[in-house]
Amino acid sequence: MHQRLSGLTRPDVGYRNSPHRSGGSPMVPQGIVIHYTAGRYDGAVGWFQNPVSQVSAHFVVARDGRRIQMVPLPDPDTGGPRDGKYKAWHCKGGNSVYFGIEHEYGYSGATGPADWTEEMLDSSAELSAYLCALYDIPIDVPLDPDTRDWYTGFGGHYNVPGNDHTDPGPHFPWDYYINRVEDFSNSLWESPLPVPATTQQVAHRTL
Numbered sequence: 001m002h003q004r005l006s007g008l009t010r011p012d013v014g015y016r017n018s019p020h021r022s023g024g025s026p027m028v029p030q031g032i033v034i035h036y037t038a039g040r041y042d043g044a045v046g047w048f049q050n051p052v053s054q055v056s057a058h059f060v061v062a063r064d065g066r067r068i069q070m071v072p073l074p075d076p077d078t079g080g081p082r083d084g085k086y087k088a089w090h091c092k093g094g095n096s097v098y099f100g101i102e103h104e105y106g107y108s109g110a111t112g113p114a115d116w117t118e119e120m121l122d123s124s125a126e127l128s129a130y131l132c133a134l135y136d137i138p139i140d141v142p143l144d145p146d147t148r149d150w151y152t153g154f155g156g157h158y159n160v161p162g163n164d165h166t167d168p169g170p171h172f173p174w175d176y177y178i179n180r181v182e183d184f185s186n187s188l189w190e191s192p193l194p195v196p197a198t199t200q201q202v203a204h205r206t207l
Contacts, residue, residue, distance in 0.1 A: 018048040018056035020072040022087035026074035029135040030152045032099045038106035056088045057100035065119035069157040094160040096144045113171040129184035
């Protein structure tokens with residue numbers, strides 16, 4: 001079952017609360033950071049809940065397409081978990097403007113292109129399409145991996161100034177991912193409402 005919100009269909013996603021998030025003023029979203037977990041899905045979820053980790057992301061997506069939300073989103077996402085603390089701790093100075101999506105990748109034995117599974121990428125792309133539609137984030141292609149700058153749209157952890165991480169690495173299929181975000185974006189809106197009847201049509205029905 002999907003929740004309907006502001007004319008959009010909110011993707012199905014469970015919630016496991018992470019204590020690592022900032023209060024005060026909500027974030028002002030301008031983009032999405034693509035991360036990898038460097039460990040298994042369950043381990044990443046547990047780590048984001050661990051009081052000592054001091055790190056989190058808004059979503060974690062598994063190789064098989066399972067996904068979990070761990071930090072509430074800012075308004076107008078009234079259909080999701082709400083506690084007034086919206087900034088995940090995933091990219092230092094970028095936390096106030098970027099959503100973070102972690103992907104189950106980068107662990108020992110999973111470092112090649114084939115390990116970016118279609119199930120994982122499509123599950124993540126659906127989340128990204130929803131975020132882009134809800135917060136007016138452009139579906140822009142990422143910067144070059146060697147460029148660190150404040151971007152809009154999509155980027156890797158390696159693009160965010162002040163960070164020294166290398167995820168999502170050289171094998172992330174950006175072209176496929178952006179195309180799937182666009183596909184989900186096109187199908188995300190609910191069926192349009194019926195066209196209002198004209199004055200003449202209403203008058204005819206009441207005769």
